[in-house]
Amino acid sequence: MNSVKVKEQVYNPTQSNNDQSNLAFPRSKTGKKKQKTLANILINYIGPITVILVLAIWEALYQTGVINPIFVSAPSKIVTVGYDLFQNGLLTENLLFTLGNFSVGFGVAAITGILVGLITGWYRPIGKAFDPFLTAMLGTPRIVLLPLITLWVGVGFSSKILIVFLAGVFPIILNTMTGVRNLDPNLTRVSKSFGASAIQTFITVALPGSLPQIVSGLRVGIGQSLVGVIAAEMFVSTGGIGYFVAQSSANFNVDRVFVGIIVIVIMGILITSSVKWIESSLMKHRVE
Amino acid sequence: MTAAKLHSDNVSISYPLKNGEEVIAVKDFNMTVKEKEFVCIVGPSGCGKSTMLGAVAGFQDISGGNLHLNGKPIKGAGRDRGVVFQQASLFPWRTALNNVIYGLELAGFPKQDRQSKGRELLKLVGLEAFENHYPNQLSGGMQQRVNVARALAIEPSLMLLDEPFGALDAQTREFMQLELLRIWEETKQTIIFVTHDIAESVYLADKVIVMTARPGMICEEVKIELPRPRPLELKRSPEFMEYEKYIWGLIVKEKEKEKQTV
Numbered sequence: 218m219n220s221v222k223v224k225e226q227v228y229n230p231t232q233s234n235n236d237q238s239n240l241a242f243p244r245s246k247t248g249k250k251k252q253k254t255l256a257n258i259l260i261n262y263i264g265p266i267t268v269i270l271v272l273a274i275w276e277a278l279y280q281t282g283v284i285n286p287i288f289v290s291a292p293s294k295i296v297t298v299g300y301d302l303f304q305n306g307l308l309t310e311n312l313l314f315t316l317g318n319f320s321v322g323f324g325v326a327a328i329t330g331i332l333v334g335l336i337t338g339w340y341r342p343i344g345k346a347f348d349p350f351l352t353a354m355l356g357t358p359r360i361v362l363l364p365l366i367t368l369w370v371g372v373g374f375s376s377k378i379l380i381v382f383l384a385g386v387f388p389i390i391l392n393t394m395t396g397v398r399n400l401d402p403n404l405t406r407v408s409k410s411f412g413a414s415a416i417q418t419f420i421t422v423a424l425p426g427s428l429p430q431i432v433s434g435l436r437v438g439i440g441q442s443l444v445g446v447i448a449a450e451m452f453v454s455t456g457g458i459g460y461f462v463a464q465s466s467a468n469f470n471v472d473r474v475f476v477g478i479i480v481i482v483i484m485g486i487l488i489t490s491s492v493k494w495i496e497s498s499l500m501k502h503r504v505e
Numbered sequence: 506m507t508a509a510k511l512h513s514d515n516v517s518i519s520y521p522l523k524n525g526e527e528v529i530a531v532k533d534f535n536m537t538v539k540e541k542e543f544v545c546i547v548g549p550s551g552c553g554k555s556t557m558l559g560a561v562a563g564f565q566d567i568s569g570g571n572l573h574l575n576g577k578p579i580k581g582a583g584r585d586r587g588v589v590f591q592q593a594s595l596f597p598w599r600t601a602l603n604n605v606i607y608g609l610e611l612a613g614f615p616k617q618d619r620q621s622k623g624r625e626l627l628k629l630v631g632l633e634a635f636e637n638h639y640p641n642q643l644s645g646g647m648q649q650r651v652n653v654a655r656a657l658a659i660e661p662s663l664m665l666l667d668e669p670f671g672a673l674d675a676q677t678r679e680f681m682q683l684e685l686l687r688i689w690e691e692t693k694q695t696i697i698f699v700t701h702d703i704a705e706s707v708y709l710a711d712k713v714i715v716m717t718a719r720p721g722m723i724c725e726e727v728k729i730e731l732p733r734p735r736p737l738e739l740k741r742s743p744e745f746m747e748y749e750k751y752i753w754g755l756i757v758k759e760k761e762k763e764k765q766t767v
Contacts, residue, residue, distance in 0.1 A: 403594045410562055411608040411659065412584040421607070425598045500598070501639070 290475035298472040299479070312480060315446055315457040318374070322381025323442045330386045330438065331431055334393020339423060344394055351391055359383040360448045372453040377446060384445030385438035392434025396427025432496045439492060443485055510695050511538040511561065511663060515570035518556055530556045532720040538697060543689060545698045545706035546714045549756060553721020554699045555667055561697060562588050562665050575662060584612060587656030589666040593648055595640040601651045602627060602636035608659035626654040629688060646677040653685070657692060666698045682708055683737055690734065707748045708740055715752055717759040725755055
């Protein structure tokens, strides 16, 4: 789960070059060096190689006229059209619009979700009262609420933020709540034995103890919020990447559709990997 | 004569079951622990020894009798007692040092003070080189050393250890017993130590309280008059084995009685 970087960080503590430290670090770092054969290189880079291969075949099919340019774009077209769109600012403008909607909505969802999750997890009766709503909301694609939200707040900024919020908040609540409920009772007892008040136990045990689940809730929430923002923009918006894709599709501009999709994919990857980074820096103690 | 530190007078502990019946876990428990005394409670599993320790720690309400620490009745957990728990109970997200100073943090000691105190204790338990290690980077024995240091940090008036070495391998356990005696002598603590290991109790204690199960009662209090300091070789001496055999006999006798009544 953790990256190699984290392992190195923990496996090279500054002060542990004495004999004793071997007790704590039973795994030796001096493994056999792998031979650099062609087969090994292929296996190591099988992911990127496959991607390049697929792109090449795609481009070839396009260039030879096997695929219809009205329905499918090509890698080279995506790059050139994408570059132009960045140059004239259209893509950046839409991207900023989407990121704005997303970060406000998700930011509020993260804060609310963690707070509500901590409270519902800590106080069982409140959690039980919340359970039916949580279950109902988690099982439902929240985008179904979009018509209702549009009816209430119109098609402006707030409708998209609300959808992003609703899409992200429930998985965060559920994960945080589960994390707090499944705390090791031993650790709670330890804090009690040291005379901790309820609030101290909450801060020193419940919060750090449920951090792994909070982070995984954030990760699920981010994915769902991204779906929310794009879908909302496709249906009720006059801006954003989702709108750009829907609009381009309506105009039969398939190259632009592909550019939009690629931008969304990259955005998703970047945001998700930023969570992973936060995760590994918060949980240094979790060495596999 | 030093005054009694902990005084247990006819303490009984019972749990209500779901069907309304009561289970008596501990009955008529009378014990006196003196200042700087090392007392072991030994008995088979399910004899209520850990429950009794829980009552002293303040996790467990007593249903009868009196339980006094330093002349005051025990009500709830508190920093005047340092508990070393059975299983791995270190905070996995805290380094060794930050685990040790946990109690000081709660008590609101300034950062400088608690760090120097924490380092001092890590040194006492022989882990000064490991202050930045997380629990999962430490061996079982090291983890229990940190656990002992954490309990010592709050300078409790009484240390309570609940089978702290139960999960360790035999060699590590013996070594930890030796270490605990050294720490006890250095810190001049008062200790109640719960175990099911008869040899462990004889080796450590000034006084072994032998318990029997169902209901958990004291069957005998055995004074261990072996000289201190006690090297590990003492365990092979005839006097030691005599004590061990005697306590073993007490437990077996009770087991046999139990069989007859069932």
